[in-house]
Amino acid sequence: MTLADHCYDLIRSDIVTGVLPPGQPLKMDALKVRYGAGFSPLREALNRLQADRLVDLASSRGFRVSSISLEEMWDVIQTRILIETDAIRKSIQYGDDRWEIDVVSSLHALSLQSQRLNELDRPATNEEILSLEKRHSAFHKALIASCQSQWLLSFAEKLYVETERYRFPILTDRKLNKKRNLNDEHTRLANAVTSRDADGAAALIEAHLLKTGETLENNFEIIFPDQNQLAAG
Structure with a gap:
């Protein structure tokens, strides 16, 4: 490095x-x-x-x-849906046993870290949250890793980076995500792709990303209280 x-x-x-x-x-x-x-x-x-x-x-x-806004956030999420639904269909079409194993193992690693944070009796540190985010990223990458398109993978990576700073405050405040069972959402996604259910997996990844957008929109002023002032300036 x-x-x-x-x-x-x-x-x-x-x-x-x-x-x-x-x-x-x-x-x-x-x-x-x-x-x-x-x-x-x-x-x-x-x-x-x-x-x-x-x-x-x-x-x-x-x-x-760079500044942030609800409009940009939704633009990124909607574009992620376009890219990742296509990529997940192609991964299901071309993925082999190694790909399925990677999906399952990345889900397990994500679930372990998520459980550790849920059991904390104190706020998680940035390092602990970043560890969770790293495993979350690895899981989403695994879902589409066998799409056989470097362009799709490159676009997906850039879009994921764009959404990270919007999502990070949600990871640090579990009250904002209390209405969601993210482990269940991720498990259903993994089951759909390993069952080779392309339509089901595409529908689940779209719903997963839309729920994230809705959670962010509903809490945007709480998460980013200074953003309106910055935009005005």
């Missing part, structure tokens, strides 16, 4: 977890101190984050964390 890769991972994590909130200016001097890196690797990392749409560059103001 290069220093630029390391900076990219650290800054991306801080954006996703809200340490660097939407609209936050990303001044080079402050970044050098925070991440212990020089101008070149930081610039390379910020350019990559700009390609991921997590960072904006304004010629007069420099880099800043």
